[in-house]
Amino acid sequence: MKIKLMENAISEEEIDAAIACLRSGEYTQGKLVDSFEKRFAEWNNSKYAVMVNSGSSANLLMAFMLKQKYGLKDGDEVIVPSVAWPTTVYPIIQHNLKPIFCDVDESFNLDIASFKRMISPKTKAVFLVHLLGQPAKVDEIMKICKEKNLILMEDCCESLGATHNGIKVGNFGVMGSFSLYFGHHMTTIEGGMIVTDSFELYDLLKSARSHGWVRGSPRKDLYSNYENKDFLFDMLGYNLRSTNLNAAIGLVQLKKLDESIKIRLNNHRHFLNKIQKLNLKVQKVDLDETTSFSLAVIFNTKEERDYILKSLGKYEIESRPIVAGNLLHQPVFKSLKVKSDKTPMADIIHYRGIYLPNNQFINSEKIDYMVDSIGNLLQDFRK
Numbered sequence: 001m002k003i004k005l006m007e008n009a010i011s012e013e014e015i016d017a018a019i020a021c022l023r024s025g026e027y028t029q030g031k032l033v034d035s036f037e038k039r040f041a042e043w044n045n046s047k048y049a050v051m052v053n054s055g056s057s058a059n060l061l062m063a064f065m066l067k068q069k070y071g072l073k074d075g076d077e078v079i080v081p082s083v084a085w086p087t088t089v090y091p092i093i094q095h096n097l098k099p100i101f102c103d104v105d106e107s108f109n110l111d112i113a114s115f116k117r118m119i120s121p122k123t124k125a126v127f128l129v130h131l132l133g134q135p136a137k138v139d140e141i142m143k144i145c146k147e148k149n150l151i152l153m154e155d156c157c158e159s160l161g162a163t164h165n166g167i168k169v170g171n172f173g174v175m176g177s178f179s180l181y182f183g184h185h186m187t188t189i190e191g192g193m194i195v196t197d198s199f200e201l202y203d204l205l206k207s208a209r210s211h212g213w214v215r216g217s218p219r220k221d222l223y224s225n226y227e228n229k230d231f232l233f234d235m236l237g238y239n240l241r242s243t244n245l246n247a248a249i250g251l252v253q254l255k256k257l258d259e260s261i262k263i264r265l266n267n268h269r270h271f272l273n274k275i276q277k278l279n280l281k282v283q284k285v286d287l288d289e290t291t292s293f294s295l296a297v298i299f300n301t302k303e304e305r306d307y308i309l310k311s312l313g314k315y316e317i318e319s320r321p322i323v324a325g326n327l328l329h330q331p332v333f334k335s336l337k338v339k340s341d342k343t344p345m346a347d348i349i350h351y352r353g354i355y356l357p358n359n360q361f362i363n364s365e366k367i368d369y370m371v372d373s374i375g376n377l378l379q380d381f382r383k
């Protein structure tokens with residue numbers, strides 16, 4: 001039995017939609033992107049959605065907004081969890097802001113005590129990550145943000161469909177980012193999305209993803225004297241656009257999303273029952289909230305973890321370290337000499353953690369096989 005971290009979720013229906021798009025001759029960002037954004041926003045109960053070419057690009061634009069819309073100054077501090085994806089943090093640095101790393105808790109999300117410890121007069125924002133499908137402690141974080149006047153942004157790249165108090169992630173902060181990379185809850189092959197309830201942010205994000213262009217924005221009325229309003233630029237920007245071709249695939253995938261999330265959740269429930277017999281720690285998830293990206297396990301020692309990670313291939317089971325581990329151990333952040341709290345839990349995740357595949361093609365039989373295989377390997381290791 002071969003169990004892969006990513007399965008091909010592109011079926012004939014997506015291929016037909018892509019071919020129809022190619023036949024239409026309308027390839028670049030256009031009506032299909034518009035309608036994908038509209039449907040995505042509806043699905044997430046958000047007012048607006050802006051499609052970009054990756055989750056990293058979504059994060060880049062959100063960090064840019066900290067300066068463009070919220071007026072943060074060079075050197076202002078942004079809180080981040082130390083277990084995240086590198087491109088949650090790079091855009092903060094690339095915009096001359098200072099990431100402040102905090103530890104995580106047993107759900108692998110921002111630890112509240114560490115967060116409180118690391119707030120300084122220079123702290124202006126929090127870039128929250130909902131890791132591996134499990135939402136962070138949103139209520140407490142929002143309360144602190146309100147008290148300290150901090151801007152909250154959410155990186156939901158691994159957590160499409162996760163909820164807290166019945167509200168989908170991405171709707172708690174001023175903006176939320178999603179990755180639509182191959183193997184995520186839904187895919188456009190490469191792709192990303194930003195959701196927001198603010199029209200002003202929506203308008204700025206659309207310009208920022210497209211050269212700082214004013215085209216299509218009500219901002220054009222501010223420039224009544226400018227001669228050619230179709231070629232008017234009033235802010236810095238990038239080209240981070242996606243295409244109609246990717247949106248055509250996304251529109252089909254979106255129809256299947258609820259079902260995929262349901263399967264992942266059932267798998268996770270089964271996994272939690274089954275893994276109990278091995279007496280190992282797992283990511284603490286709330287099955288009423290999580291959207292399950294993968295099945296994360298913490299072993300007793302680094303040596304045990306390394307042995308399992310190395311040996312699972314024998315059983316044709318793919319596995320990997322948890323996200324990028326503790327980012328503070330990555331050479332890129334070491335060389336940048338970033339500021340951080342102590343991170344004992346992130347270290348446990350880094351040195352003793354792995355995650356196993358979960359997706360809409362996994363079932364209880366495959367989970368039994370994965371857990372039994374780990375059980376066998378643990379016995380071998382302990383001999």
Ligand SMILES: Cc1ncc(COP(=O)(O)O)c(C=O)c1O
Nearest residue numbers: 054055056085157158179180181
């Ligand atoms: C938490 C997190 N943020 C950002 C990203 C970047 O998304 P992408 O690969 O679409 O650029 C990822 C990637 O999976 C991620 O896990």
